[in-house]
Each structure stands twice: as C-alpha cells, then as structure tokens.
Amino acid sequence: MSRIAYFGPQGTFTEQAARRLAPGEELIPAETIPAALAAVRSGAADAACVPIENSVEGAVTATLDSLSEAEPLVAVAEVLLPVHFSVLTRPGTTEIRTVASHPHALAQVRHWVEANLPGAHPVATSSTAAAAVAVDAGEFDAAVTAPVAVEHYPLEVRATEVADVRDAKTRFLLVRAPGELPQPTGADRTSIVAAATNRTGALAELLTELAVRGINLTKLDARPTRNNFGEYRFFIDFEGHVAEPRIGDALAALRRRCRNVRFLGSHPRADNGTTEIEPGAANEDFTDAIGWVESVRKGAQA
Numbered sequence: 468m469s470r471i472a473y474f475g476p477q478g479t480f481t482e483q484a485a486r487r488l489a490p491g492e493e494l495i496p497a498e499t500i501p502a503a504l505a506a507v508r509s510g511a512a513d514a515a516c517v518p519i520e521n522s523v524e525g526a527v528t529a530t531l532d533s534l535s536e537a538e539p540l541v542a543v544a545e546v547l548l549p550v551h552f553s554v555l556t557r558p559g560t561t562e563i564r565t566v567a568s569h570p571h572a573l574a575q576v577r578h579w580v581e582a583n584l585p586g587a588h589p590v591a592t593s594s595t596a597a598a599a600v601a602v603d604a605g606e607f608d609a610a611v612t613a614p615v616a617v618e619h620y621p622l623e624v625r626a627t628e629v630a631d632v633r634d635a636k637t638r639f640l641l642v643r644a645p646g647e648l649p650q651p652t653g654a655d656r657t658s659i660v661a662a663a664t665n666r667t668g669a670l671a672e673l674l675t676e677l678a679v680r681g682i683n684l685t686k687l688d689a690r691p692t693r694n695n696f697g698e699y700r701f702f703i704d705f706e707g708h709v710a711e712p713r714i715g716d717a718l719a720a721l722r723r724r725c726r727n728v729r730f731l732g733s734h735p736r737a738d739n740g741t742t743e744i745e746p747g748a749a750n751e752d753f754t755d756a757i758g759w760v761e762s763v764r765k766g767a768q769a
C-alpha cells in the first residue's frame with residue numbers, strides 16, 4: 468500500500484481529493500501544504516495530494532512556492548472537485564461573532580457571511596478542517612468547511628451548499644518524486660516553473676516559444692523569487708505531454724532561453740479539455756521536419 472500525505476487534518480477538501488486520486492491507499496494528514504510535500508521529499512510518504520488552483524480564487528500560492536523550492540517533485544495525476552461549503556458550530560451556539568476557515572474558503576463565502584451572519588468577523592485558519600478543530604476547541608464560533616468535515620468533528624450543521632459563486636471548482640494534484648511519467652493520453656497537461664532572464668521582453672519571448680509551436684496555455688502565475696525585489700518565477704501550464712515531440716521541442720527551447728526551468732510534470736487532464744493543435748504543429752509535423760533535416764544533413768534530399 469502506498470502512503471499518501473495530504474493537506475489535512477481529516478475532513479479537508481484535499482482529503483476528499485486524495486481519496487479520489489489514490490483510492491484504498493494509506494492517507495497521512497499533514498498540517499500544511501509544504502509539510503505534505505516535505506513528507507514526499509524525505510521519503511516519509513510515497514506521494515502527496517495538494518490543492519493547486521481554484522476557479523474563484525486562482526492559484527494556491529503555498530503549493531506553487533513549495534513546488535519551486537527544495538528537491539524537485541512532479542505531478543502525476545489531477546482531480547477537479549466541486550467546492551461548496553458547510554457552516555458548522557458547536558451544538559447550542561446562539562451568537563456567531565467569528566467565522567473561521569482557510570482563506571480560499573472565506574473568499575468564496577464572503578457575501579453569504581455578510582448577508583446571513585452580519586457583523587461576524589472572518590478569521591483565517593490553516594485549512595477548512597483546522598477551522599472545525601478550532602471551533603470544537605471553543606476558539607471561534609463557526610467554521611466554513613467541506614461537507615464531510617461534520618463526520619469528523621462533533622459540530623452541528625448550520626448551513627449547507629454555501630457558496631457565493633455557483634459551480635466553483637478546485638483542482639488538486641498527486642505529486643511524487645521524479646520517476647516514470649504517466650503515459651500520454653492525448654488530453655494531457657504539462658507544468659513548468661521558469662525563471663526568465665531579467666531583461667526587456669524576456670517573458671514575451673518565453674511565451675512565444677510555446678505560441679510558435681501552437682501550444683495552448685491553461686494557466687500562468689507569477690510568484691516572487693523572494694531573493695531580489697521585483698524578481699519573479701513563472702508557473703506555466705499548457706496542453707500536451709513531454710513525451711510528444713512538439714512539447715519536447717518547446718521545453719528544449721525554454722531550457723535554452725531561461726535562467727532556469729523546472730519540469731513539474733505531464734499527466735492526464737481532469738477537465739475533459741481537448742488539446743488544440745494548430746496546423747503545422749502536430750507531432751507528425753515535428754517528427755517529419757526533424758527527419759527531413761536529418762536527411763538533408765546526410766545529403767539524401769534537399
């Protein structure tokens with residue numbers, strides 16, 4: 468059985484994602500996202516499940532930052548979960564003055580809280596389930612949690628299906644130490660983090676390397692390197708798998724162009740997205756073109 472570290476404690480959305488991505492495996496809760504990833508780096512876990520992107524709040528920056536630091540890890544699978552919340556209190560609570568949750572959850576229920584719990588103060592906790600733990604301990608009055616949290620903590624459900632934005636979704640990754648990659652499926656996602664050189668047009672050049680090969684971006688985030696003010700790393704997701712000639716060609720170009728490129732994985736997409744390929748940018752076009760250059764070099768044809 469594999470050991471899967473996940474961003475816990477029990478009852479987080481990430482635990483639900485881990486159950487979907489690694490059914491039947493041993494799940495080990497970690498208190499923070501960096502701790503879940505550190506468990507893989509130290510060998511305490513075989514893989515980790517972490518949130519990466521939310522349809523309302525955007526990137527989960529703790530995940531981006533931890534993936535760009537320390538030993539490289541690669542994403543091997545992803546799952547997309549619908550996100551709506553339950554509001555839990557200690558049984559018998561009459562007055563709600565504080566509402567605790569993960570910042571991504573608080574951001575997604577702000578209007579609901581204003582309308583339904585006027586005057587209640589939002590308080591950030593490390594995860595939605597950590598908010599349930601804190602409410603159970605009497606630290607706060609209400610927790611905004613995943614629906615499953617009530618099965619783990621002795622709290623009462625005050626509201627369900629709470630969400631300012633309907634159909635919000637969060638994408639979660641299963642991350643491992645580098646090793647054998649998942650096979651390409653034809654509907655894959657590749658992720659990298661690149662440090663562009665610090666000069667005019669560097670990011671545009673980097674993106675052009677993808678654009679000229681007809682590669683469709685699915686996400687772009689910038690995060691500070693934390694070393695020099697104004698210096699950023701770019702986290703780029705795009706359609707395709709590194710095993711494909713067109714993607715390999717683009718990665719080789721980025722490797723030439725950038726100060727540093729880290730490969731963060733190629734794996735099947737969970738959003739049923741199709742891969743758009745521009746005319747002249749299909750794998751066969753790349754293979755054919757490379758073959759043609761080789762034959763020109765050998766003097767076989769011009």
Ligand SMILES: O=C(O)C(=O)Cc1ccccc1
Pocket residue numbers: 474478479480481482518521550569571572593594595596613637
């Ligand atoms: O705190 C959790 O339950 C998480 O897994 C992170 C999160 C928070 C809000 C929406 C989706 C995921």
